[in-house]
Amino acid sequence: MNKGKTNNSHAQIKALLRMEFAEHGDRVLDVFHGNGLLWDTVKNSVDVMVSGLDKEQYTIGFSLLGDSAKTIPNIEVDSFDIIDFDAYGDPSPYIDLVSRMIATEKKVFFTFIQSMYGGLSIECLAASGISQNMKKTAPALCCRNGFNRFKRYLSTLGVLEVVSINYHRKHYGFFTLPPMKVGQNRHA
Numbered sequence: 001m002n003k004g005k006t007n008n009s010h011a012q013i014k015a016l017l018r019m020e021f022a023e024h025g026d027r028v029l030d031v032f033h034g035n036g037l038l039w040d041t042v043k044n045s046v047d048v049m050v051s052g053l054d055k056e057q058y059t060i061g062f063s064l065l066g067d068s069a070k071t072i073p074n075i076e077v078d079s080f081d082i083i084d085f086d087a088y089g090d091p092s093p094y095i096d097l098v099s100r101m102i103a104t105e106k107k108v109f110f111t112f113i114q115s116m117y118g119g120l121s122i123e124c125l126a127a128s129g130i131s132q133n134m135k136k137t138a139p140a141l142c143c144r145n146g147f148n149r150f151k152r153y154l155s156t157l158g159v160l161e162v163v164s165i166n167y168h169r170k171h172y173g174f175f176t177l178p179p180m181k182v183g184q185n186r187h188a
């Protein structure tokens with residue numbers, strides 16, 4: 001794990017959020033699995049099956065080893081009910097990938113953390129009409145109100161409601177992700 005990054009800050013809040021919306025029998029794809037502690041906690045209350053993916057090898061807990069950006073396109077995402085993005089930063093690029101692959105709606109959990117210096121993805125910024133060039137020119141300005149920009153981005157995916165618990169720069173949440181409509185042109 002990178003120095004300075006905490007895998008499970010607000011662990012109880014994250015677990016409670018999942019216990020609220022996960023249902024018995026749900027199949028979970030956890031694309032930032034870590035050592036799996038979060039879903040292990042949830043499993044004490046809800047009977048779910050979890051498949052984990054992480055770019056780092058942990059000594060406890062099992063996950064498929066790989067970078068989510070490269071691995072998600074090779075996964076049968078529609079065989080899962082829940083996709084979990086418990087990320088360190090802005091999970092928009094990964095949500096984007098999944099949204100392009102699904103034929104049925106998914107329950108989604110996320111962690112969105114805005115870094116001091118912005119760090120919003122181009123997927124997220126594009127939904128606010130901000131280009132790569134604009135971000136390069138004025139990163140702090142472009143990345144202001146990151147969580148609002150993230151929610152605007154989600155609305156371009158057809159997400160109607162986001163439930164979230166917010167602590168300063170850290171946001172933990174849930175929404176339902178619909179499949180893309182034929183001919184849908186996002187971030188326009």
Ligand SMILES: C[S@@+](CC[C@H](N)C(=O)[O-])C[C@H]1O[C@@H](n2cnc3c(N)ncnc32)[C@H](O)[C@@H]1O
Pocket residue numbers: 001006007008031032033034035036037038039053054055056066067068069086087088
């Ligand atoms: C906040 S932690 C997740 C903690 C996890 N929910 C648990 O129960 O332990 C974020 C994890 O994402 C992983 N990660 C970060 N970027 C990744 C990527 N591009 N692909 C796969 N895993 C990634 C990190 O190695 C770290 O384990």
